[in-house]
C-alpha cells in the first residue's frame with residue numbers, strides 16, 4: 295500500500311468526478327492521501343475533504359506566488375489559517391517556500407523575492423507554534439539565456455539558508471528537482487526528506503535526477519503525484535490523479551533496484567512518521 299503525499303483533489307479539474315477519483319485511488323493500492331493547501335481557499339477545501347474521507351489528511355498554507363501578487367497586505371491573510379489549525383487531520387504546513395519562476399516570461403525582481411521570503415518565514419513561525427512538519431515548494435527562476443529551458447536553481451539555496459534557522463522543524467522537499475550536489479547537502483540534514491512526483495518519468499535514462507535518486511536512501515523518500523499536474527508516463531498529458539502514484543513508485547523501484555513491495559513498505563512508513571499519522575485501532 296502506498297501513501298500519496300501531495301495531491302490537489304480539491305482542484306476544479308476534479309469537480310465532476312472527485313468521488314470516483316478518490317475511490318479509484320483507494321481501490322488501486324493507495325492507503326492514504328494528503329491533500330495540499332496552496333492558499334486560503336484550497337486550505338479550507340482540504341480540511342473539508344478530510345472530514346468527508348477517513349483516509350484523507352491535509353496541509354494548509356500559502357503558495358509563494360500569493361505574496362508576490364498581493365504584496366504587503368497578503369501577510370495578514372496568514373492569520374486566517376489559524377481558524378483551520380484545530381482540524382484533527384491537519385498534518386503539515388504547506389505547500390510553502392520560494393518560487394522564482396514567473397509564468398509570464400518576465401524575470402523575478404529582488405523586491406518580489408523579498409515578499410516571498412517574508413511570507414515563507416511567517417508561515418515557518420506558524421509551523422513552529424503548531425509543531426507541524428513543512429512541505430516545501432521550490433522552483434528556480436527562468437534562466438536569462440533563451441536557449442536554456444531548464445530553471446536555475448537559485449531558490450533552492452535561498453530556501454536552504456532560511457530553513458537552517460528552524461532546526462526544530464521537519465521538512466520535505468516536494469517534487470524535488472535539485473542537482474546532485476544540492477541533494478548531498480540536504481542529505482546531511484536529519485530533519486529533511488525528499489518527495490518525488492511524476493515528472494521523474496519524463497527524463498532520459500542518463501538524467502541527473504536518477505543519480506540523485508540512487509544517492510538518496512529510500513528511508514528519506516516519499517511518493518506523490520502533485521495531481522492534477524505532472525501526470526507520469528504512461529499517463530503523461532492526461533489529468534493526473536492519486537492512483538497514478540504507482541507509476542512514480544515503479545520508476546523509483548526500478549532506478550534503485552528495489553522490489554516494489556519493499557519500496558511501498560518503507561516509503562509508507564516514512565510518510566506515517568513524517569506526518570505523524572497513527573493507525574486507528
Ligand SMILES: [Zn+2]
Nearest residue numbers: 300330389520
Ligand atoms: Zn502542489
